Amino acid sequence: MxxxxxxxxxxxFECQRAAFHREPYPSLEVRRDRIHRLKxxxxxxxxxFAEAISADFSHRSHHETHLAELFMLQAGIKHTLKxxxxxxxxxxMPTALHFxxxxxxxMPQPLGVVGVxxxxxxxxxxAFAPALAAMAAGNRVMLKPSELTPKTSAxxxxxxxxxxxxxxxxxxxxxxHVAKQFAELPFAHLFFTGSTAIGxxxxxxxxxxxxxxxxxxxxxxxxxxxxxxDLALTAERIAYGKLLNAGQTCVAPDYVLAPRDQVExxxxxxxxxxxxxxxxxxxxxxxxxxxSARHLARLQALVVDAKAQGxxxxxxxxxxxxxxxxMMPTVVTKVRPSMQLMxxxxxxxxxxIVPYDRLDDAIDTIRRGExxxxxxxxxxxxxxxxxxxxxxxxxxxxxNDCLWHLGQEDQPFGGVGASGQGAYHGVWGFxxxxxxxxxxxxxxxxxxxxxxxxxxxxxAALLKVLKKIA
Numbered sequence: 001m002x003x004x005x006x007x008x009x010x011x012x013f014e015c016q017r018a019a020f021h022r023e024p025y026p027s028l029e030v031r032r033d034r035i036h037r038l039k040x041x042x043x044x045x046x047x048x049f050a051e052a053i054s055a056d057f058s059h060r061s062h063h064e065t066h067l068a069e070l071f072m073l074q075a076g077i078k079h080t081l082k083x084x085x086x087x088x089x090x091x092x093m094p095t096a097l098h099f100x101x102x103x104x105x106x107m108p109q110p111l112g113v114v115g116v117x118x119x120x121x122x123x124x125x126x127a128f129a130p131a132l133a134a135m136a137a138g139n140r141v142m143l144k145p146s147e148l149t150p151k152t153s154a155x156x157x158x159x160x161x162x163x164x165x166x167x168x169x170x171x172x173x174x175x176x177h178v179a180k181q182f183a184e185l186p187f188a189h190l191f192f193t194g195s196t197a198i199g200x201x202x203x204x205x206x207x208x209x210x211x212x213x214x215x216x217x218x219x220x221x222x223x224x225x226x227x228x229x230d231l232a233l234t235a236e237r238i239a240y241g242k243l244l245n246a247g248q249t250c251v252a253p254d255y256v257l258a259p260r261d262q263v264e265x266x267x268x269x270x271x272x273x274x275x276x277x278x279x280x281x282x283x284x285x286x287x288x289x290x291x292s293a294r295h296l297a298r299l300q301a302l303v304v305d306a307k308a309q310g311x312x313x314x315x316x317x318x319x320x321x322x323x324x325x326x327m328m329p330t331v332v333t334k335v336r337p338s339m340q341l342m343x344x345x346x347x348x349x350x351x352x353i354v355p356y357d358r359l360d361d362a363i364d365t366i367r368r369g370e371x372x373x374x375x376x377x378x379x380x381x382x383x384x385x386x387x388x389x390x391x392x393x394x395x396x397x398x399x400n401d402c403l404w405h406l407g408q409e410d411q412p413f414g415g416v417g418a419s420g421q422g423a424y425h426g427v428w429g430f431x432x433x434x435x436x437x438x439x440x441x442x443x444x445x446x447x448x449x450x451x452x453x454x455x456x457x458x459x460a461a462l463l464k465v466l467k468k469i470a
Contacts, residue, residue: 005174006181012170013185016113016140019167025110026138028085034135035084037163038128039077045159046070049124049152056123056149058325059289064245069125072407076129079409079426080136087136087430090439098466102442108434110138112188117179117202119194120146120291121248121347127156130191130214131169133429139189141169144182148291180205187211189433193250195345196370196418214422214432217415218345219372220254223402224362224388225266226379227259233400234378235269238351239277241376241402242270243329246288247349248295251374251396251406254346255335257362260355267314267331267353274316274329281317281326289325290348296325299348302341306332306352309339359384366392371417376402395419 023030042049046066053069054060093104114134118127123146131141143160145153150173157171164170172182183190183205192202193216206213225234242253258266278287290296307313316329329349335342341352356362366375375394377385389397395415396405406413414423424432442448450462 005178009172009178009181009185012142012166012172013113013187015167016142016170020110020112020140028088031084031088031136031138032081034164034168035077035081035132038132038135039074041159041163042070042073042077042124042128045155048155048159052151052155053123053149055151056120057289057291059285059287060245061286061288063286064288065124068245068249069122072125073128073132075407076132076409076425080132080430083427084136084430087427093438095440097469098447099440099442100447102440102446102448105439105441107437107439108137108430109437111433111435112139114139114141114433115182115185115187115190116141116143117182117190117192117194118143118145120148121245121250123149123152124156126193126216130193130424130429133424134189134191134433135169137430137433139433140167142182142185142187143169143171144179145171145173147173147175147179184208189214191422191424191432192216199420214424215415215420216250216413216422216424217373217418217420218250218347219370219415219419220342220345221251221372221374221376221394222362222366223253223256223376223378224359224366225256225258225262226359226377226384227262228380229378229400231262231266231269235266235273236276237378237401238376239270239273242351243274243277243287243349244403246290246327248288248291248347249403251403252347253351253376253402254372255342256351256353257356257365258353260357263333263353263355267333270331270351271314271316271329278316278329280319281328282319282321282324287326290327291325293325295348296327299327299346299350302339302346302348302350303330303332305340306335306350309336310334311336311339311352359388363388363391371395371415371419373415373419374398374403374405393417 050062050065053065090105090107093106095104116130127145134141145156153173157173160171183202186209190206190211191214196217199215199217203213278284281287311332312334314331327349332352335352335354371393373395375397377399381399393416398405409426412423412428413425
């Protein structure tokens with residue numbers, strides 16, 4: 001690692017830390033101003049971000065960028081501005097009888113300098129959403145975006161510098177070596193979105209400074225199709241959830257569990273739904289490419305391995321995609337557990353369908369794997385659905401659709417186990433980047449004075465009473 005670069009990172013961190021110490025509890029007005037500036041940045045440069053992302057991907061649907069990135073951010077900003085005053089207020093807490101007339105309150109306090117390491121798949125939304133929460137909580141922010149989307153990362157750096165002072169919010173670009181040094185800074189909190197494998201590395205680096213971390217990871221998100229499901233509607237919604245951003249979404253359906261007699265009909269219905277969503281692929285501006293040649297080769301290898309192990313491939317289109325980084329949507333049946341696509345998160349437009357005979361078999365399949373970031377159920381929302389919810393772990397759930405739990409600002413978003421730790425969105429993001437400091441106020445005439453020495457019979461009698469009422 002270049003010593004100069006390491007020094008630059010530390011200098012920027014110390015600059016922000018000094019600024020935070022000068023203003024350790026920004027007012028509502030200051031926080032709102034920063035959030036309004038973030039909104040102005042997104043409003044002004046939204047189309048430029050769409051262009052940059054598309055260039056990084058070789059092609060990325062502008063409509064998907066506006067929906068899944070810019071609109072999501074605008075909705076989050078609106079929600080935050082509406083509720084921020086209430087979130088900042090200290091909360092009166094109950095006070096035990098023997099401490100009256102003392103008072104308890106819980107005070108949300110900014111942490112300091114927050115680090116955000118963001119991924120390539122939604123390079124604007126997953127950079128600015130945690131930054132929004134951190135600034136709402138009154139923190140300074142340093143952002144390290146992904147090197148796999150260099151044009152977008154450079155635009156993030158330029159636009160943030162246009163709207164924010166370096167000691168408020170700054171962007172540090174660079175490769176994986178920069179990310180490693182970045183993760184080793186003594187942040188007040190470190191927020192990482194990415195793979196489980198890299199999440200472990202980030203957590204280890206942060207642990208050296210006892211830096212608390214929020215890890216938004218991924219995993220193999222299952223879809224459970226019940227025999228009560230509407231097959232056509234189910235296929236349409238699975239196809240949409242799988243092909244948004246060409247499957248490069250942390251909560252995209254990874255594999256489907258379906259009743260054995262519905263596997264082939266469901267596969268045909270999903271392929272038909274894919275063709276309806278995207279009548280063509282190569283020149284279709286709605287269908288997104290794979291982010292890099294390396295990721296495309298990995299996905300193609302998954303399909304080759306599945307076919308070699310006896311898998312049945314249902315491809316959505318007949319056209320050739322040579323000369324593009326677009327991937328043919330492929331549904332796989334006759335799936336074996338030994339197939340590579342059942343061993344790792346797919347993160348692309350390949351969808352295996354695994355048969356089950358009883359719901360308990362589907363539950364067992366899910367429980368044999370790591371806890372996923374999301375889980376989807378299609379069918380009647382009744383006793384069997386509730387049994388699935390109670391018997392399995394997942395970061396979040398959508399019933400009879402895919403993805404949409406992620407967009408709920410009034411609900412937390414985060415993982416569990418190998419799919420992550422901590423949560424954000426709405427008030428949960430504000431709380432993630434705040435220390436909720438308990439404050440007890442004791443008046444001059446307080447019962448606690450009776451608990452001081454010299455101890456004697458009066459103290460013993462009082463303690464006996466307290467044990468009964470505590």
